[in-house]
Amino acid sequence: MREIVHIQAGQCGNQIGTKFWEVISDEHGIDPAGNYVGDSTLQLDRINVYYNEASSHKYVPRAVLVDLEPGTMDSVRSGAFGQLFRPDNFIFGQTGAGNNWAKGHYTEGAELVDSVLDVVRKEFTMAHAALLLLISLTVSVGPAICFYGASMTFTPGNRYPDGTVEMHFYYRESGKLPCDPQVSWVCDSGDCGVLTYADPGITDQDHSGQILWCQSERHMTTNVSGDEPFTLRGSGCCWANNVHDVREWMLRSLVDTGQRSDTQTTNRSPVSATIPNIRVPQNCFQSLHLLVHDPDGDDVRCKCQSCHQHPNIYLEEGSCTLSSNGTLDVGLHVLEFTLEDYPASNITLMNRNGISSVRNPYNQTANADPTPLSQVPLQFVVEIQPPVHSCAPGVNRPSLLPPTPLHGDVQHAVVGRVHIINLRAQRMGDSFLDFQVSGPWNMSTTLRNTSQGVTEAMLTWTPQESDLHHHVPLCFAAETLQSQSEMRCIVIVVAKSRVLSGEAEVFCEDSSISIAVSKASMKGIDQSWLQLRDPTCSLTSNDTHILGTMSLNTCGTTMEDSGDFLVFKNEINSFENPNEVITRRSQIKIGFSCQYPKVASVSNHYINKKSDYIFTESSFGTFSYTFDIFTDSNFSSRADPSLYPLEINLMDMLYMGIAAHSALPEVRLFVESCKATPDDNPYSALFYDIIKEGCIMDDTVAVYQSDSRTYDFGIQAFKFTGGYNEVYITCSVILCAEGSSNSRCAQGCLQESTHKRRRDVSKETARHYIMQGPFRLSRQTQHAAAAQDGGFHISAGTGVFAGLFIVSIVVVVGLLVYNAKKTRSPDRMYLMSNF
Structure with a gap:
């Protein structure tokens, strides 16, 4: 045996x-x-x-x-x-x-x-x-690969006379080297046809010599003749060692090959991806913007299967943005998402037997569990690293510089022609190791180091005939051995012929954007076949230019948070007549954007002293908050900016006021939380709750609220124990429509035992964070004040305390002398060496 x-x-x-x-x-x-x-x-x-x-x-x-x-x-x-x-x-x-x-x-x-x-x-x-x-002897060594995540997209190909539809699937998988695919896809339900696999190709891998990560891409095809939706499933073990000990993975893709009534073709899935290895310092994780793009212009929602394991992470499903509600444990965190797409208006899907099914928009359906057009997986890991001294881009973490594309940009490439993407980043101190890239498997990267710690990368890719009409996700981040920049993702749309992009001037105003496109730069341009992202907004023209003007929150203008700036983006696109089979007009795409500072500081030394925080959301337009310090409870006189950082005496009252500014007539400000930290990191592990879930947590807080747009309050000054001399206060604020009974403003204080009602998020803004500080403990002491009088005064209480203290010293010394006489010489040496 x-x-x-x-x-x-x-x-x-x-x-x-x-x-x-x-x-x-x-x-x-x-x-x-x-x-x-x-x-x-x-x-x-x-x-x-x-x-x-x-x-x-x-x-x-x-x-x-x-x-x-x-x-x-x-x-x-x-x-x-x-x-x-x-x-x-x-x-x-x-x-x-x-x-x-x-x-x-x-x-x-x-x-x-x-x-x-x-x-x-x-x-x-x-x-x-x-x-x-x-x-x-049998040696059983597990594979060197540990699963880091995967993503899938699909697009239809040919539709044959018998109704059979050719489907193309593009699957990316991340793990440790060697870069062999671990997932085998099987038919979970419905008629999936026969899957045909192409050989996998490596999209990118770790070049540091540490064999940390790798990502591969695989193309699969199948011919589907069934009438019903089908599901592909991939599963296996094991995830890389992670904080919550997640082991098995499960990936599912739901596909419906019915013909859409709006596009007259089969639905295309949402497009997304991530780099193989996302790394963020513990004190710098605030938000993570995932790529959300739908080739059919559908509304995409991100559903998180594993978010219950991450109580300190909040997911905004509509924008696919992860935000931190607290400090995450150091280590790998597994995040498992499903991307679903819903039509912008009511449509039908018709199978080859002529049977139709209705699909409704996500925000208009009365069904509590609406049916999506498709589902695709997006799973990845985020490595939370030990905290760093500063989260400012370019200091401890690399900073992406122009002309690096912005997150969410859409670029156009042509079959058979080289497409070039330029990346640029900077880091103080050590030089860059590389750019981590998740893109098509046959894309190449060329690095070039320049002066002052700047590294440039040129990504080159030549789309093939098989890439035609494919919307290709591309994600990237600059990194060193110790740190990594923010992740950005764009989409490359592959066309048969080159897309025209003319010369244009962009004018950035306080609340609007204007663009003037030169007609001479694009021969044969026809204004009547051009539109902004929102086709209901019209363009005008004169003899020389095509003109467009829009506010920052209309006409499909989107906002991107790029650190210290808010970037508002829109584009002019050509469109086709849906009833025409052919066209003789060139495809046109002109993207434009304006960049605005997010924080307007009145001090060049203490940025938090007095700041306007400006935000824009689709339902509320552009709005802002101010967070001020006042000299007294009248809240009429603000603290002198020249006095910052403010010096405070313990137990003195500190008066602060938060105000919301909006062009909308009926809005209400709600302060959901305020907490103090000993530094400018709002996610510090050391904090003190002042307001939590709308409830006052500190007994010394007094609220002096005067109207619906302001929140004035006072608190007795304090400091943190342990040698900390500064205090910062961070508050989360929400703006709600006045009169909404289901908004967060209407809910007010929520105790832990309180049942949280379903909120009407369309009647309120997202949660935004504003900061004030630092406040510094005053150096002035009672001894210094007494010295100025030129005399010596002592209270009765102080005299009693001093007398007792002297008596205690005498007793302790007496005991030591008595014990010393009874102790041998070696013992005395031992005691002295340990004092």
Whole structure:
């Protein structure tokens, strides 16, 4: 009978190996403590193949568990079968060795080899037939790949006379090297046809030598002849070692090949992607903007399956934006999303038998669970790194510079012609390692270092005939070994012929954008076939130019938060007559944008001293908040800007006022929370709640609210214990439509036990954060004040305290002298050395 020594090595090897032992133990009737609890003698017939029988009649796996990181071993020990293994057979290194290739390969990794061999030899000696064991030794090492996430998009191809539709699927998968695909797609429901796989191609991989990550892309096709929607499923194990110990992954794509009534073709899925390895310092994670693009112009919603595991993360489903509600634990966080698309207006889907089904817009349907046009997966990991000194772009983290495309941009490429994308970034200190890119597999990257810590990358891609009409997602980030910039994503639309883009002038006003396109730059241009993103907004023209003017929140203008600036973007596009099969007009696309400072500071030294915070949302237009310090409870006189940072005396009242400014006549300000931190990081682990969920948490707070747009309050000054001398106050504020009974403003204070009603988010803005500070503890003391009088005064209480203090000192000294006389010389030396 063969006896097998099982060796599981590495993070993924241990995860898969642990699952293996769970299955084997179940087959042989062994419980997690090693006891036999089976009901058939056949289960024990060949149990010695995998187990040694201990003296207590318990069965111990003949397994050796190896990893450079102790965390992996801790995860195994704390698992359901963690106590099954022999404690001496856990072999591991020190924290950090698994993420440092040189440290793991040359130093600690090399030292572990002898330890592993010693344990293996020990297992040999416990066997009955050493020679047989040596011949039959089986080493079970899990694959080097750990799953980092995946995304999928699909688009229709040919529709044949018999109604069969050709479907193309583009699937990207991220993990550790080597870059072999781990997911096999199967038909989960409906008629999926026969999937045909092309060979995978590597989109990008880690070039640091640490073998940290890799991403591949695969193209799949199938011919679908069924009448009903179908679902593809991919599943497996294991995710990379993560904070919440998520192991198995599950990916699903819902496809409906019915013909849309608006586009007269099969629906195309939403388009999204991420870079393979997103890294953010713990104190810098505020928001993560995911790519949301739909080739058919549908409304895309992001649904999160795993967000219940992340109570400190808030998802805005409409914009697919992740925001932080608190501090995230350091380590990998698994995020699993499903992207769904809904039509902008009521449409029908007709199958080849002429049967139609209705699809409604997401925000107009009365159905609590509306039917999407399609569903595609977007899963990825975010690595939360230890906090850094500053989150300012370009300091501890790289900063993306022009002409780097903005997040959400749409570019056009032509089949057979080279398409170039230029990236540029800057970092103070160490130079860039690389740009991390998620794009088509045959895209190349060329790096060039320039002066002053600036690195440039030129991405080149030549679309092939098979890419025609494909909307290709491209995501990128600049990174060093220690840090990473924000992630940006764009879309490249592949066309047969070049898209025209003429010369234009853009005029950025306080509340509007104007554009003038030169007719001479585009021959044969016809204004009647041009439109803005919102086709209801009209363009005008004169003899030389085509003109358009729009406010910052109309005509399809979108807003992007790019750090210190708000970028408002729109575009002029050509369109076709939906009843025409051919056209003789060239395709035209002219993108334009205006950039506005997000924070207008009145001080060049303390940016938080007095700031206007400006925001724009579709339902509320452009609005802003001010956060001021006042000299008294009348709230009529603001603190002198020249006094910042303000010095305060403990226990004095500090008066602050928040005001909302909006052109809308009936709006209400709601202050949802205010908390104090000892630094300018609003997500600091050390904080003090002043207002929470609309409820006053500090007994000294007094509210002096005068109207619906202001919130004036006072609080007794305080400081943090532990040597902190400064205090910053951050408040989250919301603007609501006056009179809305279901808005957050109407809910008011929500205690933890209060049942939260469903909110009408169309009647309120998103939650925005504003900051005031720093406030600094005054240096003035009572001793300094007394010295100015030229005399010496002492109160009765102080005299009593001083007298008691002197008596205490005398008693302590007396006890020390008495004990010293009774102690031998060596003991006295010992006491003195430890004082």
